[in-house]
Amino acid sequence: MTATLEPTATEAPAETFDSLNPANGDVVGTHSVASKADVDAAVARAREAAAWWGELGFEERAEHLLTWRSVVTRRIAQLADLSHRETGKPHGDAQLEIVLAIDHIAWAAKHARKVLGPHKVKSGLLMANQAATVEYKPLGVVGVIGPWNYPVFKRMGSIAYALGAGNTVVFKPSEFTPGVGQWLADSFSEVVHGRPVLQVVTGLGETGNALCTADIDKLAFTGSGRTGKKVMAACAENLTPVLIEAGGKDSLIVDEDADLPKAAEAALWGGMSNAGQTCIGTERVYVHERVFDAFMTEILQQAKGLRAGADAGAKIGPITMPSQIDVIRSHVDDAIAKGANVALGGAEAVGERFVQPIILTHVPEDSTEITEETFGPTLAINPVGSMDEAVALTNATSYGLAGAVFSKKHGMDVARRIRSGMTSVNSVIAFAGVPTLPFGGVGQSGFGRIHGPDGLKEFTYAKAITRQKFKPIMMLTSFARDAKTDAKVAQLITVLHGGKQTLK
Numbered sequence: 001m002t003a004t005l006e007p008t009a010t011e012a013p014a015e016t017f018d019s020l021n022p023a024n025g026d027v028v029g030t031h032s033v034a035s036k037a038d039v040d041a042a043v044a045r046a047r048e049a050a051a052w053w054g055e056l057g058f059e060e061r062a063e064h065l066l067t068w069r070s071v072v073t074r075r076i077a078q079l080a081d082l083s084h085r086e087t088g089k090p091h092g093d094a095q096l097e098i099v100l101a102i103d104h105i106a107w108a109a110k111h112a113r114k115v116l117g118p119h120k121v122k123s124g125l126l127m128a129n130q131a132a133t134v135e136y137k138p139l140g141v142v143g144v145i146g147p148w149n150y151p152v153f154k155r156m157g158s159i160a161y162a163l164g165a166g167n168t169v170v171f172k173p174s175e176f177t178p179g180v181g182q183w184l185a186d187s188f189s190e191v192v193h194g195r196p197v198l199q200v201v202t203g204l205g206e207t208g209n210a211l212c213t214a215d216i217d218k219l220a221f222t223g224s225g226r227t228g229k230k231v232m233a234a235c236a237e238n239l240t241p242v243l244i245e246a247g248g249k250d251s252l253i254v255d256e257d258a259d260l261p262k263a264a265e266a267a268l269w270g271g272m273s274n275a276g277q278t279c280i281g282t283e284r285v286y287v288h289e290r291v292f293d294a295f296m297t298e299i300l301q302q303a304k305g306l307r308a309g310a311d312a313g314a315k316i317g318p319i320t321m322p323s324q325i326d327v328i329r330s331h332v333d334d335a336i337a338k339g340a341n342v343a344l345g346g347a348e349a350v351g352e353r354f355v356q357p358i359i360l361t362h363v364p365e366d367s368t369e370i371t372e373e374t375f376g377p378t379l380a381i382n383p384v385g386s387m388d389e390a391v392a393l394t395n396a397t398s399y400g401l402a403g404a405v406f407s408k409k410h411g412m413d414v415a416r417r418i419r420s421g422m423t424s425v426n427s428v429i430a431f432a433g434v435p436t437l438p439f440g441g442v443g444q445s446g447f448g449r450i451h452g453p454d455g456l457k458e459f460t461y462a463k464a465i466t467r468q469k470f471k472p473i474m475m476l477t478s479f480a481r482d483a484k485t486d487a488k489v490a491q492l493i494t495v496l497h498g499g500k501q502t503l504k
């Protein structure tokens, strides 16, 4: 990605930037840098379109979304190729992420009415004369700022759910994957005959900042915690609510009764796929000491032949963001300097564009390979004396995004004790493909949820309505209320709540 100044047809210089293929530096596309005025204009168009889109109702919106889902499905090869060129990830991986995204569009479309439509709720004894209803209304215009590592799947969690809930969206894709963002907006535009329901503004950080301070009703951010803090600060100016999906340092725990070949397969894929550039990727592995040696033999055996490269035989692509190479190198160097063992790869595995798989063991818990997000194809594998120790070490981080546990007997128990938003038992990353499950983190991994019913509600506000069915037995909300009524109220509340509390 490079920024340049180029003249437009009207002779006025318009700033542009190039997206580059990280495997070889080729220019994939040139995009304009949207200014503050451009962003404000897009948001104004989105505001107008929100009136139409919001009024359509769940059925019609679902029809449009399901048509879009079909269009994306039919053109999956085209989109996967663009994502492959912009991110460098293998074509099959690019396709897999689109497959998951398609399923989420369909889920959001089909379930919006059931989750968000009017629901009758009980009004309680004190208000028995009232009918009570709750429904979830669209916020209006949602700004979405996305990362580059999963340019389709990660954004769809906000875009499809925000649209399904009745909002319009202005999307600022990462400067490393602007083409994918534009492709998504263009294909949606075809479905709604050019109405600005989903628009893209391309650019760098400044364009993102302009979106944060624009007249939007919510900002959904996915990216690093460092940028997340800037986004929150900018949004605070207008009291704009934010959803933050930031980084992680997930662990995979292997118990002594685990299926070791399956656990090793999961750790290897969880750590190395997408060149380790996965927010919910496996970065740490804690293995019960009784099976540590057997696990290491297994994972090193499975890692044979796994390599990064640009050819069809390579299962790992390049590092998409050039600056990450230095971060990966510094984490590996720090771990080795502090006494970690190199089981595979090592410092020399970090190249200029590609990083070959690196597996370190006995990595000191105070090294950056354990404490900070590495975002590269590296695994830190440490032995533990018990599952209690594995849970304690897993939780000894400021992050709390996801994780995995491999155990025949204690998987669910260990999963519940991990302080993170999502955990897979005896598999890795499975939760991301289950549309009904909420996705999001705690601590430095962010807050708010995409996917599932929580993901739809994230882009709405709850609207509560009471309708009086008949006159109240005791009129409480009136200056006509007298001492006799007050005494009756006191009596009633004592009967209702004055006794021994029980849940039965």
Ligand code: NAD
Pocket (backbone or CB within 6 Å): 145, 146, 147, 148, 149, 150, 154, 172, 173, 174, 175, 203, 204, 205, 206, 207, 208, 209, 210, 212, 222, 223, 224, 225, 226, 227, 228, 230, 231, 245, 246, 247, 248, 278, 279, 280, 321, 373, 401, 441, 445, 446
């Ligand atoms: P990043 O924070 O560098 O950039 C994210 C987006 O923010 C980009 O579109 C960028 O242009 C924009 N931006 C930059 N400065 C801004 C500013 N001042 N105001 C507003 N927007 C600004 O992150 P990245 O390198 O694109 O993505 C990698 C990070 O994202 C990793 O930490 C990864 O863990 C995280 N991530 C998290 C999830 C999740 O669901 N929790 C998913 C994918 C990626």
